[in-house]
Amino acid sequence: MLAFLIQQDPSPYVPPESVDHWGQLTMLASNFGDMDNLFYFTYAVCIFFFVLITGILGYSVVKYRRRTYDQPAAANITHNTVLEVVWTVIPLIIVMVIFAWGWKGSLDMSYVPADARQYRALAKQWDWTFFYPNDPGTSTGELWLEVNKPAAFTLESIDVLHAFYMPSMRIKRDVVPGRYQTTWFMPTQLGDYHLFCAEYCGRDHSRMYSKVHVVSAEAYGTRPWDTFDLKDPPGNGAKIYNTTCKACHSLDGSIVVGPSFKGVWGKTEKVVARKPGGGWDPPTEVTVNLDYLKESLRDPDAKKVVGFQGQQMTVQGEAAINDQKVEWLAAFLEDLAKNPEKYAPKR
């Protein structure tokens, strides 16, 4: 029974992260080990002063306790300049050491090395999507990095505040909607690591997690993330459909959440626009083409198909789907309209 309860994760990736030899931090896997030194220095200072202060306190309580009820006070000391200078200057020095150390660490984390690979991490409620340098591929919920190769990230959010937190890499950065944040590190150990969202961002915040694979140069070279074949636009579009649109838009005419994509390409749809103050303008007509697709991804309420005003589309903006991908998606929809049997679900 117990064996059943502690059964491992059925996925092939078992996170190897464990704690360091002090049992305080997750195992270090990046170049920012100096963070740990600073942490343990601060920790040691705290322990030293805790023992010193409580020790003197305890000793004094015993040594100078009142032994009889009428015992007169031994002395009435109101001031001791030497003592006051000592207990001001020593903590000041310690605090300045901690400050300088932390400042240096902060600078190290701000200066991205020139040979760093530039990744993009896109946060939304409630997952992370990664874009790879000079590669049309992406991945959601998983990230691949090459060991001993500096990795720099541009972080962005398309909805609310999130935070990019990889404990083993000693990296944490808020992801603020409406602005770009950057961070970098160099993974130094092969293995699988955790990326958490560290800012409460709504219902599924606790599930906003990604697995980070630090792999050899050889494994990285196989591009294990979702790749696209530049010669097969409809195929690429189908991949994007499967990861991004499928949950709400069927291919067989059934209504899941949004309109079905069956035969939608080139069709004339009755649409309504949301009024700035609320409510909807009277219906107009639109032809489903690339422009309409782009507009709808950027601003789903600009021309909403009549009958679906109540549904909210959550994957939107160029941030999630760039122009190239929208064109692939368009190629897929066009192909779907011409050859529906090609994409019919196999039974």
Ligand code: CUA
């Ligand atoms: Cu995203 Cu919490």
